[in-house]
Amino acid sequence: MNFDIGYMIEIIPELLKYVPITLYLAIVSMIIAIVIGVFLALILVNKIPVLLQIAKVYISFFRGTPALVQLLMIYFGLPQLFPLLNSISAETAAIIAFSINTSAYLAEIFRAGLESVDKGQAEAAISVGMTYPEALRGIILPQAVRNAIPATGNMFIGLIKNSSLAFTIGVTELLAQGKLMATSNLKFFEAYFAVGLIYWVLTMLYSKLQEWYENRLGKAYQR
Amino acid sequence: MIKVSNLKKRFDQTEVLKNINFEVNDGEVVVIIGPSGSGKSTLLRCLNFLEQPDFGTIQVGEVTVDATRVKRAEINRLRTQTSMVFQHYNLFKNKTALENVTHALIVTQKMDKNEADQIGRDLLNQVGMVQKADSYPVSLSGGQQQRVGIARALAVKPHAILFDEPTSSLDPEWVGEVLRVISGIANKRKTMLIVTHEMGFARQVADKVVFMADGVIVEQGTPEEIFDHPKNERTKQFLQEYTKQFAEDIKVDSHASSEKRDLLST
Numbered sequence: 434m435n436f437d438i439g440y441m442i443e444i445i446p447e448l449l450k451y452v453p454i455t456l457y458l459a460i461v462s463m464i465i466a467i468v469i470g471v472f473l474a475l476i477l478v479n480k481i482p483v484l485l486q487i488a489k490v491y492i493s494f495f496r497g498t499p500a501l502v503q504l505l506m507i508y509f510g511l512p513q514l515f516p517l518l519n520s521i522s523a524e525t526a527a528i529i530a531f532s533i534n535t536s537a538y539l540a541e542i543f544r545a546g547l548e549s550v551d552k553g554q555a556e557a558a559i560s561v562g563m564t565y566p567e568a569l570r571g572i573i574l575p576q577a578v579r580n581a582i583p584a585t586g587n588m589f590i591g592l593i594k595n596s597s598l599a600f601t602i603g604v605t606e607l608l609a610q611g612k613l614m615a616t617s618n619l620k621f622f623e624a625y626f627a628v629g630l631i632y633w634v635l636t637m638l639y640s641k642l643q644e645w646y647e648n649r650l651g652k653a654y655q656r
Numbered sequence: 657m658i659k660v661s662n663l664k665k666r667f668d669q670t671e672v673l674k675n676i677n678f679e680v681n682d683g684e685v686v687v688i689i690g691p692s693g694s695g696k697s698t699l700l701r702c703l704n705f706l707e708q709p710d711f712g713t714i715q716v717g718e719v720t721v722d723a724t725r726v727k728r729a730e731i732n733r734l735r736t737q738t739s740m741v742f743q744h745y746n747l748f749k750n751k752t753a754l755e756n757v758t759h760a761l762i763v764t765q766k767m768d769k770n771e772a773d774q775i776g777r778d779l780l781n782q783v784g785m786v787q788k789a790d791s792y793p794v795s796l797s798g799g800q801q802q803r804v805g806i807a808r809a810l811a812v813k814p815h816a817i818l819f820d821e822p823t824s825s826l827d828p829e830w831v832g833e834v835l836r837v838i839s840g841i842a843n844k845r846k847t848m849l850i851v852t853h854e855m856g857f858a859r860q861v862a863d864k865v866v867f868m869a870d871g872v873i874v875e876q877g878t879p880e881e882i883f884d885h886p887k888n889e890r891t892k893q894f895l896q897e898y899t900k901q902f903a904e905d906i907k908v909d910s911h912a913s914s915e916k917r918d919l920l921s922t
Contacts, residue, residue, distance in 0.1 A: 553744055562732075
């Protein structure tokens, strides 16, 4: 077997330079996805007419089609329909695609999170004179967030990994750089394995962060 | 004062409230009794629009709303006139006991946090819970949670407090402490509307007793009038059923304790 561990270690610092772009794609997409997801979930929970039907089609379509197809559609397809979008950068297209795709899943996760909060919590808030938005902000959302965090964390881990799809439209992120190194030295296994290791470490670090956060949020609920 | 006129409410096919009319004067304690499913809780929940009535007018304090043409802003204003104590306490699970009491003050009345904390601690002290101010609901007993719930209801200085079966889901050992707290508030001439199955408590605390059955007010009067000289057949029947049950409970209790005595003597 001819596994060049020295080479693998040697390229890791070079690959690490592309971690920021991967994290940038994942974090920005996640933030936008959370905003859209909360909005969709509130429509689902409160069954707002018309918007409810639109939200359902949106969720169904973007959960039911591959992320890669959505990415190609947005980057190559949309500028054909709307010439204004001709100047859209590959990074922006990737962020739009990942945000939309992830928001469709988050909508369902947040809906379940909101519905897991006992109805009596909102009633109690309203009974002491709070409006529904006030009840939502101070009482319902904080409890829903806690219930939704494990599943939301899974989505973020998925997003870190799926951000590698951006290399198909020419974004030089972690995987794209790995591919470049693999082909220039023909040491495919070493290069891709190094890329894989970096993703693994990133998701592990995130898991630790989430664990700490869950413990912090859980304090109120432990005897 | 509270004034309810021609109040009607139906859930699908069942008419839960059929033309309810009644008044509560300022400082008066009114206890609503009646069999399960008679509409007592629904009536209470209509007063703060946790249930939307189909017809009728509701006046609480200075706010009057007509159920057939009510706007959201009016509902919000009506809700600021009352507060509610729930059967299942419904304490905010993500807030400490003190925060449960102060949250509405800080959020809706924009009160300064230190000032709200001061009021919160005073109220927790009143209900005997100040030593648990920083505990979360999960670590409190049912009776303790309900006492915090009462402090929370007092904090917003409502025109009236609505009690929806405040002791029904408590273990028997906690019922007494919660009833004592409610009696204490009643003595301060706070306007209160109480739905309860605790007849002894009702007799002791009420200025007026309302007996409801099948969505109508069958009879109302002073505790003496209702409990000692009920006029209506249905009231008599309900109270008889209740005393029979009560007597049986006592019999079971004394039977149990005599068994215990037997065990001890052998």
